[in-house]
Amino acid sequence: MAEGLTRKMLGDKAEVESAGFMPMFEGAAPDAVAILNELFDVDISQHRPKDVSELSLGEYDCIIVLDAYVYNTMSKLMKDHSDKLVLWDTEDPFGQDREVYKRVALWLNAHLREHLAPLLFG
Numbered sequence: 001m002a003e004g005l006t007r008k009m010l011g012d013k014a015e016v017e018s019a020g021f022m023p024m025f026e027g028a029a030p031d032a033v034a035i036l037n038e039l040f041d042v043d044i045s046q047h048r049p050k051d052v053s054e055l056s057l058g059e060y061d062c063i064i065v066l067d068a069y070v071y072n073t074m075s076k077l078m079k080d081h082s083d084k085l086v087l088w089d090t091e092d093p094f095g096q097d098r099e100v101y102k103r104v105a106l107w108l109n110a111h112l113r114e115h116l117a118p119l120l121f122g
Helices: 002-013 030-040 068-077 079-084 098-121
Strands: 063-065 085-087
Touching (some): 030 098, 063 068, 068 085, 079 085
């Protein structure tokens, strides 16, 4: 959801990627697809999860991590680039009901707008 919202907000102003550790599913969760489409007119139906090992993380200016456990793991893996990591600890909606997806999507949207404002309006 974060990648889809960020892409919509920034367009071609930044390279945006989403990745995790050992992604196990083929695409975005159906509730995530539906919520982003309904609330923000964002289509993530073609999203395919990537493993963090597929990315050259040192090339990114900023890496936003949405989970404290993953943040701690990433800090250890990226000792030379740990200053690029930013933790936005939020709940993981996966496997939960639609209202959780909605709450997380709204939180991400507000947080992205607040923190990306310099790129959007600067």
